[in-house]
Amino acid sequence: MRSLDPTDPSAVGGYPLLARLGAGGMGQVFLSRTSSGRPLALKTVRSELAVDPGFEARFAREIASSDRVRSPWTVTVVDHSPPGQRPQWLATEFVAAPSLAEWVERHGPLPTPAVRALGAELAEGLRAVHRAGLAHRDVKPSNVLLARRHPLLIDFGIARAADDTRHTRTGGVIGSPGYMAPEQVTGGTSAAPGDVFALAAVLVYAATGQGPFLHPGEEPSAARLLYRIVHEEPRLDDVPPALAPVLAACLDKSPEARPTAQELPDLLAPAAAGPTEWATALPAGLTEDLAAREAELRTLLDARTATVTPPATTAPQGFGPPRPPHPAPSAAAYGTPPPPYGTPPAVHDGLSGTGRGSGGVPSAAGGGRRARGRTAVVAAGASAAVVAVAVAVVVAAPWGGDGDGPAGDRTSPPATSSPSASRPAADALPASWVGTWKGTGPGSTAGDGVFNARTTGVSVTLTLHTARRGENVGRQVSHVTEAGSGADIGCTETLRLRETHGTTMVFEAVTSTPSDPSTGVVCGAGNLYTLTKQGAALVLGDEGSQTAGSPSRLGRVT
Incomplete structure (x- = not known):
């Protein structure tokens, strides 16, 4: 990593740029971060590629395809530029490794x-x-x-x-x-x-x-x-x-x-x-090299957290259409670099689905998909399902396993178990989160019917039990109603507690299956969701595998 050049923008797509990671034939790569502190590798695409009239469509299509690959040997797609934005960019998880x-x-x-x-x-x-x-x-x-x-x-x-x-x-x-x-x-x-x-x-x-x-x-x-x-x-x-x-x-x-x-x-x-x-x-010296890189990354992220005030966000307004995007960090917060490219990532009212909302391409998780004649319909809220469920009844299935097999391969600790005394409480799900939470959203008919499904309603239920960071913490079930057919294209996901940040938690879907198996929806694991506890509600953060028309808040049921 090296310092930004004076000509570099302060942010791209609403993500602050922290350092240069390198450059390749396709563009410049920067270190960035999400609002919760998750490090990102953000690559901007060279301007001459955009001259080709078909590149933008291929870019969107291929990123959506890439996001179908979920494995321990590939990095996760987190976000990408919406149609028409220049420069085009792609954000993936950043791994501090040579x-x-x-x-x-x-x-x-x-x-x-x-x-x-x-x-x-x-x-x-x-x-x-x-x-x-x-x-x-x-x-x-x-x-x-x-x-x-x-x-x-x-x-x-x-x-x-x-x-x-x-x-x-x-x-x-x-x-x-x-x-x-x-x-x-x-x-x-x-x-x-x-x-x-x-x-x-x-x-x-x-x-x-x-x-x-x-x-x-x-x-x-x-x-x-x-x-x-x-x-x-x-x-x-x-x-x-x-x-x-x-x-x-x-x-x-x-x-x-x-x-x-x-x-x-x-x-x-x-x-x-x-x-x-x-x-x-591992070759000799690699372990020490990785430790040094990880320490450098932590230092850089911590310094930015201490010196940069996070941008204000628009508070959720209940159910309804997506909220306005939050403003990008001001240039003053980073000194006097050039203005940021693009606009901040879209913020969607809900936990289900795959980013971009208004007809865009899934940005963080492969959406639920099923064949429709010649058209594959990607549920904008399906497999990228939801961090919470929907219907009055949670699907009766055993807790999911460790993420390497289907749900039910291994049982997780019951809700009455408590974190180990050897792990600090800050590293575990707070007791106030344990229970069942529900919410509904209006869906969105703005999808293109190919990468983002058109939907008329989203209902989610999130059930959480006590767990430490890195452990399975619960399950969400989504019911997403597809416009026209009325089919339920939602997915049921087993969740792992990935990060804890005070009143904000980041969950990762380690398994994902159709809520209605008869629909033929294909649900992919690996989705990430950020939730913040505000009073008696859980509120979706500004990042994650969400889509337009999902609930913005979940209320406690039990």
Whole structure:
């Protein structure tokens, strides 16, 4: 991280900019934060991309698609620019970790156990991407973060959105020379097999310090690298012998001849090789590096919290249409930088759904979805459902598990349990939150019927029990009425207490299933919701996986 330049805006889309994280072919990346202190990586899209008349639609479509991928190996989409705003931008969760490119450049190649573990984990990440019907298309060392629990794949929504614009430094193809599949070079197309090819090239880099089509000490042109990818065999001389055969298979010129991402974990980390979990195979010094980065991040966020007065927000006005957006932080609060780009994120009256409200694209969670002839309808309040439920009766189902399986796989502590004495009370849900809360909203008919459903009513119920931060804390059930059909496209979510900030709590949905299974709605986990206790009500914050027409407040029932 480095300080902002004098020419940088103070905020983008209502999110304050705190530091520069870097720049890539698609745009500048900044460190930002939500109003509750959650760190964000905010990427602005280069202005020349917006010149292409179709880019904005592709950008919205691909971000919505990217948000369908929920796995431990990908970062969460939090928000993005609304239609017509310039510059366009994308905000994802920020992870304080070095990229593989940065680490290898500073410390040299990874040891073989770490390469095995890295490959097996990233293959699992690609499996999640491919199961969602997507391809990453830009797997490269700088798009791999060496995080503590799992390595992470980042930055694929914008790359795919730009795929048809051909606005690249190489002049004709999307991707990174040296890490692209032959079919991507020659035909401009890339599917799951192309990701496998790119992953193998990344692992060659991790094991040797250079890509498979580079010669030692040279800096060839992009055109030369692309020629080698199509016509020459990869250089695997320095790859550990135990890894060379599987990487050679992944680098086959024929897409059909390559292993699949599903097969790769066992090929890269077979049982005979012993345990190679990433957490136990971290390269020497990475743990200390991560701790230093996390401390730097905390210091920066704490300093901003202490010196910057949060912008005033419009108080919820009960049920009804979305509230006006809150004003962006003033330039005076940050010194005298240029004015902020764009407008603050839309604030929606409710807990259900997926951001943007008036026909926008889901911003933080994949909305409930079901086939409708040729049109997939994304429930603007469905799978991104709600942090609370709806109907007079809470769906009778056991408490959800730990987030890795369907609800009911594991039971959570009963409502009478209390936090451990070893954990401070500030790290737990306050007793005043325990119980059942309900609210209703009018829905919204402003959706486009494709990414955001048109709805005529939203009802939610939130049931909470005592829990510590990091534990399952309750469940929400939403009932969202789709305009026209009258179908219930809501979802039921098991919630985990993710953050505590005094009277404000952040919840994460670790499981999500249709409230009415007969509708065929697809509900995705991973949604985040921020609630603040104000008197006898719970009020939705200005961020999270909410949509237009949801209730702005929940009242206590029991």
